[in-house]
Amino acid sequence: MALNDVLDRIDAELDAATGRLMELLRIQSISTDPAYKAECDKAADWLVADLNSIGIKAEKRATPGHPMVVGHVGEENTDAPHVLFYGHYDVQPVDPLNLWNTPPFEPQLEDTPNGTVFRGRGASDDKGQLMTFVEACRAWKAVNGSLPCRITFFFEGEEESGSPSLIPFMEANAEELKADIALICDTSMVSRGVPSISSQLRGMLKDEFTVIGPRIDLHSGHYGGPGLNPLRELSRIVASFYDEETGKVAVEGFYDGVHEVPEDQLRQWEGCGFDEKDYLDNAGYTQAHGEKDRSVLEQQWARPTLEVNGLWGGYNGAGSKTVIPSEAHCKITCRLVGDMDPDALRVKIRKHVEAQLKPDCKVVWDNDLEGSKASVMDITRPEFTAARAALTDEWQREAVFCGMGGSIPIAGFFKSILGMESMLAGFANDDDAIHSPNEKYDLKSFHKGIRSWARILDALTAK
Structure with missing residues (x-):
């Protein structure tokens, strides 16, 4: 398993990976609006076909709402670690449409002062993030002929509409979905260029x-x-x-x-690169308005x-x-x-x-x-140590364990239903405008996100 060869393959195939993400972004998979049910089905079908194309046995599973996508690879490798990767293919509505500078489902690459970005609904939340892991697996398979561990792929189509089908599906398929650890890429970095692993969720x-x-x-x-x-x-x-x-x-x-x-932990947060002024400026604030002693x-x-x-x-x-x-x-x-x-x-x-x-x-x-309830991850587990080192190597900046202000219920469900710890490592930035007009995802986040997952897979399976 030559990691450097995998990384070289990722670099060489970035244009092709970009094209695939553009295809997925064109699908109008708005889960909360019944008018887009066929588009949600289309997104699930696209993901099944893409996983199948790299040798992953995937299928679309019906639910009372939008379908789940479940895939498996490496089951024969019973001595290898087993990870589950979760993402969601549904997106938020695009209203108000008049505030978009470009059509939300006609994605394009755009040059900005901070570099080139994908512009379009779902670019950051969560299609671009989801595809970083898929593309890492594609490159790994192309170089090595197989993936380094057992992997279960679990993609949801209702995350943006309250996940009504999620708990019943997980309960009915618990034995199939259980793994050593869940990987989730629906998160952001604490600040631009600072790789982050979320250790707690509100x-x-x-x-x-x-x-x-x-x-x-x-x-x-x-x-x-x-x-x-x-x-x-x-x-x-x-x-x-x-x-x-x-x-x-x-x-x-x-x-x-x-x-x-x-x-x-407070000292680590203080040195994580977070810029309070930028954070407040991004929202148009001149000062914080919460608890005055925090x-x-x-x-x-x-x-x-x-x-x-x-x-x-x-x-x-x-x-x-x-x-x-x-x-x-x-x-x-x-x-x-x-x-x-x-x-x-x-x-x-x-x-x-x-x-x-x-x-x-x-x-x-x-x-x-x-x-x-809130979720607190056990960062003493060896997977967290390995992933943190892998991210540090890729970004040439010490990766940090951070908190998250948002709530990602799936991490709690993995714990309560499947008895499984979750590790959240994402590559979005705070200015990605998720859920808002003109959503974007940095091309650098996409590229280095793919490389990061390749390194993490290597680190998790190192003997």
Whole structure:
């Protein structure tokens, strides 16, 4: 297994690999919109054919929603390590379309001040990332005739729409999917050019409630003053979530299960190359607005949040309508860390809201409950040490163990359903505009991502 020959092959075939990614990016696999069901099927078929073309036995598996793609290679090599690689082929909707500078499903290479990028929906999240691993396997197979270990490929088509079919599929196919470790490439680097392995992920809690006041919308001339306005009450309730002086969440018991970050890990984060000013500038901020006694990285990776994601009610059309609305609505999410329990936290938040209600005002809660705990990876395992060294060699910059502000429930499911640890190593950048117009993925990330996976496969199978 000559690693240098594999790396040379990757370099020589970069144009061909780029062309294949462009093909996949043209498929409009928007999972949340039923109008694109055929496109999601098309993306799954494309991946099956591509895996088959390099000798991987892959097939499309039906679910009540969009299909899964499952492939296997190297089963005969029973003494070799067994890894599962997960990715998703579905993408976010492209709205608002008018903010795209180029058609979202007509991908192209574009020169930017930071280098050449792929521009198009799904370029970074997650098709470009997914294909870095596939292309590494393609090069390895071309050079060596076989892959260095047993590999299971597991590609989902509903990640961007809540993964409704994922848990039932994993439970029904647990024995087939189990491996020594799961590899996930749906993540970003802590800063440009700094290879990163995520060692912890925040969990997620979602909730929604409606504040109800009068039985109907009321004329604000007749009832303005004596009338209770649900929009005003909702604004007061939302304000009560926070302690403006400290930046902390003011819900009683909110921080139960939160742990302090060890000093040695904080020191590693401080030296990881993260640029706080660039991070804030990228969002148009001049300063951080969270907990005042915590660094930006600590707030993003290791502290919980309560965010208001949507507020609405009353009249929203053109002009004016002088009403006191009968209802006002709010969507919230919480990012969870440590041992925070989403079910217990939901009870605390609802208790907090209900304690704020005035007479003639009631709250109705949504019953479509979602919640997942935070994930903390065991970075003492030898696979993490090997992968970190491999990434350091490729990027010529020490790879870091970092946290992640986002939530990737699949890592928790691999643990709870399959009893399997996950290693998350991705090559996206914070400015990739995932979920937004003009999404992009750096060509350098794609190229070095392929080389990185080749090195990791070599390191994981070294005798």
